[in-house]
Amino acid sequence: MGNTKRTKSQLLEEMQQLRSELTAIKLMTEKQTHELSVSEERFSLAMRGANDGLWDWNLETDEVYYSPRWKSMLGYAESELENKLSTWASLVHPDDKEIALEKVRDYLDGRKDSFEVEMRMRHKDGHEVFVLSRAFLVTRGSDGKPLRLVGTHVDITERKKTEAYDGKQAEILAMIAIGRPAPEIYDAIALMYEARHPGMRCAMLELNDNKLLHGGSPNLPKEYCDALHGMENGPSVGSCGASTYTGQRVLVENIDTDPKWAKIKHFALPHGMRCCWSEPIRNSEGKVLGAFSMYYNHPALPNERELKDLIAAARLTGIVMERDQAQKRIWTLAYTDELTGLASRAAFIQHIEEITKAYCRHNRRFGLLYIDLDDFKRVNDSLGHDAGDLLLKTIAQRLITTCRESDFIARLGGDEFCILIEEMEEEYAAHVAKRCLEAISQPIEVYSRKITPACSIGIAYFPDDGEDPSILLKAADISLYSAKENGKNHYAFYRAELTQKAEYRFQIEQSLREAIENQELSLVYQPQINIETGEIFGAEALSRWFHPQLGQVPPGDFIATAERIGMNKTLTEWVLQTACSQLVAWKKQGFKALRMAVNISPSLFLDQEFVRLVKRIIDEAGIAPAELELEVTEGIVQTDPRNLIVFQDLKDLGVLLSIDDFGTGYSSFASLKHLMVDYLKIDKYFIDDMLSDEKTLTLVGSMVKMGQKLGYGIIAEGVETQAQLKILKDLNCEIVQGYLFSKPVDADSISGLLTGEAHKKILHQCRLDKIA
Numbered sequence: 001m002g003n004t005k006r007t008k009s010q011l012l013e014e015m016q017q018l019r020s021e022l023t024a025i026k027l028m029t030e031k032q033t034h035e036l037s038v039s040e041e042r043f044s045l046a047m048r049g050a051n052d053g054l055w056d057w058n059l060e061t062d063e064v065y066y067s068p069r070w071k072s073m074l075g076y077a078e079s080e081l082e083n084k085l086s087t088w089a090s091l092v093h094p095d096d097k098e099i100a101l102e103k104v105r106d107y108l109d110g111r112k113d114s115f116e117v118e119m120r121m122r123h124k125d126g127h128e129v130f131v132l133s134r135a136f137l138v139t140r141g142s143d144g145k146p147l148r149l150v151g152t153h154v155d156i157t158e159r160k161k162t163e164a165y166d167g168k169q170a171e172i173l174a175m176i177a178i179g180r181p182a183p184e185i186y187d188a189i190a191l192m193y194e195a196r197h198p199g200m201r202c203a204m205l206e207l208n209d210n211k212l213l214h215g216g217s218p219n220l221p222k223e224y225c226d227a228l229h230g231m232e233n234g235p236s237v238g239s240c241g242a243s244t245y246t247g248q249r250v251l252v253e254n255i256d257t258d259p260k261w262a263k264i265k266h267f268a269l270p271h272g273m274r275c276c277w278s279e280p281i282r283n284s285e286g287k288v289l290g291a292f293s294m295y296y297n298h299p300a301l302p303n304e305r306e307l308k309d310l311i312a313a314a315r316l317t318g319i320v321m322e323r324d325q326a327q328k329r330i331w332t333l334a335y336t337d338e339l340t341g342l343a344s345r346a347a348f349i350q351h352i353e354e355i356t357k358a359y360c361r362h363n364r365r366f367g368l369l370y371i372d373l374d375d376f377k378r379v380n381d382s383l384g385h386d387a388g389d390l391l392l393k394t395i396a397q398r399l400i401t402t403c404r405e406s407d408f409i410a411r412l413g414g415d416e417f418c419i420l421i422e423e424m425e426e427e428y429a430a431h432v433a434k435r436c437l438e439a440i441s442q443p444i445e446v447y448s449r450k451i452t453p454a455c456s457i458g459i460a461y462f463p464d465d466g467e468d469p470s471i472l473l474k475a476a477d478i479s480l481y482s483a484k485e486n487g488k489n490h491y492a493f494y495r496a497e498l499t500q501k502a503e504y505r506f507q508i509e510q511s512l513r514e515a516i517e518n519q520e521l522s523l524v525y526q527p528q529i530n531i532e533t534g535e536i537f538g539a540e541a542l543s544r545w546f547h548p549q550l551g552q553v554p555p556g557d558f559i560a561t562a563e564r565i566g567m568n569k570t571l572t573e574w575v576l577q578t579a580c581s582q583l584v585a586w587k588k589q590g591f592k593a594l595r596m597a598v599n600i601s602p603s604l605f606l607d608q609e610f611v612r613l614v615k616r617i618i619d620e621a622g623i624a625p626a627e628l629e630l631e632v633t634e635g636i637v638q639t640d641p642r643n644l645i646v647f648q649d650l651k652d653l654g655v656l657l658s659i660d661d662f663g664t665g666y667s668s669f670a671s672l673k674h675l676m677v678d679y680l681k682i683d684k685y686f687i688d689d690m691l692s693d694e695k696t697l698t699l700v701g702s703m704v705k706m707g708q709k710l711g712y713g714i715i716a717e718g719v720e721t722q723a724q725l726k727i728l729k730d731l732n733c734e735i736v737q738g739y740l741f742s743k744p745v746d747a748d749s750i751s752g753l754l755t756g757e758a759h760k761k762i763l764h765q766c767r768l769d770k771i772a
Contacts, residue, residue: 053153056138057085059108059146064088073131073155075124093120093128100133107135108146115149118156127198130160161196168192172316182324186216186317193313194219197306199296201273204281204317205240206290207233212240215290215321220271227267238264239278240291247288249310250278254299272297277306279314283322292317337411339389340396348410348418352469355408355420359462366422367429370458370476371399371436373415374488379451381606387446391453398439403432418476433457433491441489456483457491465494481505504550508561511547516562516571521545523578524744527753527762528597528715528737531729534766536754538595538629540737541579542744543571559601568601573613580621580628582747587623591754597629599660605632611649618655625654631681633660651676658715663703680707684718684738691723704731722765740765 053070057063062085068078074091081087089097096119107115115135120128135151172192175185190202203217205228214229231237235245242260243250252258253275255265261276268276273295281290292314294306302310335347343351352368359366373395380388392415399409399417408420419436421429436457443452458480466472475494478501483492515521525539545553562568576598583596604610618625630650650657658679663686682703689696704714716728719738728736741762742753753759 055088055151055153057135057149057151059149062086070153073153074121074129091121093122096120104135104149108137108149115151118160128157129155130157132156165192165196168195169316176320176323179327182320183216185320187218189313189317189320190216190218193294193309196309197294200306201295202313203240203293203295204290204321205244205293206281206321207244207288212237212244212290215317220295224267224271224273228264231264236260236263238268239276240293243278243280243291244288247280249280251301252276252278253301256299268295274298275300277302277310279310281314281318281321283318283325289318289321289325337396340393340411342396342399342417343408343410345410345412348408348412348420349469351408351410352420352473355422356462356467356469356472360467365464366420366462367432368460368462368472368476369419369421369429369433369436369491370460370473370480371417371419371440371455372457372480372484373440374454374456374484376415376453379446383447383449387449390446391444391451394444395440395453395455398442399436402435402439407432418473429459429461430491430493433459437489437491454489456480456488458483458494459491460494505557505561507550508547508553508558509565511550512545512558512561513565513567515545515547516567516574519574521571521574522746523575523582524746525582525750526737526744527742527750528735529741529762529766531725531734531736531766534763536594536750536759536762537735538597539750540597540599540631540744541575541582542599543575544744563601563603569604569607569610569613572598572600572604573617576614576617576628577621580617580623583623583627584621585747586751586754589751591751595627595629595656596623597631597658599631602632605646611646611653614650614655615653618653626656629656629658629679631658631660647676658713663699677712679713679715679735681715681717682733687716687718687720687724687728687738690727691721697727700727701731704733708732725765 053073054065054067055070056065063083064085064087065083066081066087071078071081092100096117100117100119103112103115103117106112115133117133119131119133121131123129132154133151134154135149137146138148138150139146141147168188169192172185172188175188186204190204193202194200201217201219203220203225204215206213206215210233212228212231212233214225217225228238228240231241233241233244235242236259237245238255238261239250239252242248250260252260255261255268255274255276261268275296275298276293278291278293280288281292283289292310294302294310294313335344335350336342337344355366373391376388376391379391392411395415395417396409396411399419403409403419403421406422408422410418410420412418419432421432437455440453440455443450445451458476458478460466460472460475460479462472465475479492479494482495482501483490486492522544523541524544525541527539528537529535530537543555543559545555545558547553559568559571562571579596579598583594586594614628614630618628647657656679657677658681659677660681661683662680663683680703682700686696686700686703690700691697700716707714713735714733715735715737716733717737719725719728719736719740721740724738725736725740742749745753753762
């Protein structure tokens, strides 16, 4: 038993060892407690520095601990809000709640490795706070079931605003790039800055002709915008007026007391607007285009961020406004006739296409008037293009005053105009045409010269004369051509047979150029007879064209076409060369006392190269200038003075000149004293009637006597009977031509007329003393 007892020294040793172990345990516990305290402090500081709020959700009881930072993030004090899941449910945005809970379930069930969600929560003062929430599991039960979920909330509102702002900016730049309408972009800019500054309202005003025009303001009252729209710009027209007037930024803290708003504050104050800051909108060259304004419902001056946004908004709006103004200028140039201010051809085509579709759907009619000024070229040629432009402007104004506002008037180009008559009553188009004819024909003084313009009008109806715009326009053009053929200064309705005539003219135009270039035309000649001797005095060269499909094309058709398509000079050159070569051939056959007459278009007398062309052909052919006679219509005496110079140059060259179809035009006898011509050619119109009409006979006698007294030779054309020939000889007419002696024939037939039986017949016809 003694052996089992421990000695006192052993007990003391054991107690000392126990004390040592207890001390060690105590020291370890104190260290762990300190470390835990430090960790808790570091976590608290970390949460505070990270601006995070902490939440701890007991999944079994749905109790949730919300940290003071979590609550303050939403505007609540530490003592507010119950520690329940329903608290979170009442604050989170309805659209985001189910999304967040679904992500919680995915995490708790192991379908996701982590939990993170962005959601909107309602602040105590009513605005939304964007929150980023992350969480992790703290404990699980023995059965593995989750017990607690601990997470953080981070306020990401500013980040989301920045992202939204950047996204909106990108959208606006895309709208600019693809050319969205300016008002649409203005509203998008305003909404972007309004979202960035809750309570703010934005507006843009454009400066045009010193007037302020509404540009965009999606949240300002319409009454206020309408009141400012069209106001004369100036320093006392609110913040915008002062800004656009001075070109400087204008910051008004209180609309009610600021003198710049004194005249117009009654428009703003009833709608709650109390302050207004305006920044001038400039283009890339610094020109003021308008102003961007920001409004609040309380007196204030902008803070640093608001001021930066005001400047940025004005710059962005300036890009849009400058582009819009450039597009408007381009549109104006494209769709407005610069000279007259009427719609252009492009605008007309666009409008007729739109109205054709609309009227086709509703089974309605409209009329199309195609207007072309008569002899407009003479105004340009005689008075110059400035005078022609002045006349066109006057005509445009007369059309505007003649038509209704609903009628669409356009200048297609040159001296051509079109009028679309919508909602047309029966025969209303004819009434408009009559009014246009009357209005246009009123005299106008241009550069001290009195001009009496006239026009021809073609009328077509939709859908009667064409359901397609191009076909309808063609029908109106064809009827216009018909009106001109009927004497000008008329209007004509479209008829189906006119299309056949137009197609015929088109065929001529298409084929004539090639025919002239390939010299597929031919010449025939009609002899001119000296009444006294019966000898052939000369021959008039006349063009002929036989087309394989069209047959014999009348000279009046293809010569007029050559003039219209600019081939007249080429045709005339070929005629002169061929006729002069033929004259040389006749001379080689022994017929030396002959001359050749060739018709010349009056337009060639305005060509500076024409005299040199005639001289070159004469020299190349080897004939004397006096053996060539050039015939021009009497209208030439009424054109500009340059014709007289060409006449004189031709006379100096030694070429003979004659006035063709004398008496049928509009020249006066007095004007003949200005022309150095050799012959007057009395038109067949007078020769036909002088046997049956005493007045015509008197006129022919007067023309012969007057011409001879002025020193001109007289040629009578269209002589077909011996009776006509006798009268002309009694009147002392010198030279005649006509079917009595020969139709126009080929060169070989003319050679036959100069000799043998044919020649004797002509001599016999001229022995008028044997005529009963």
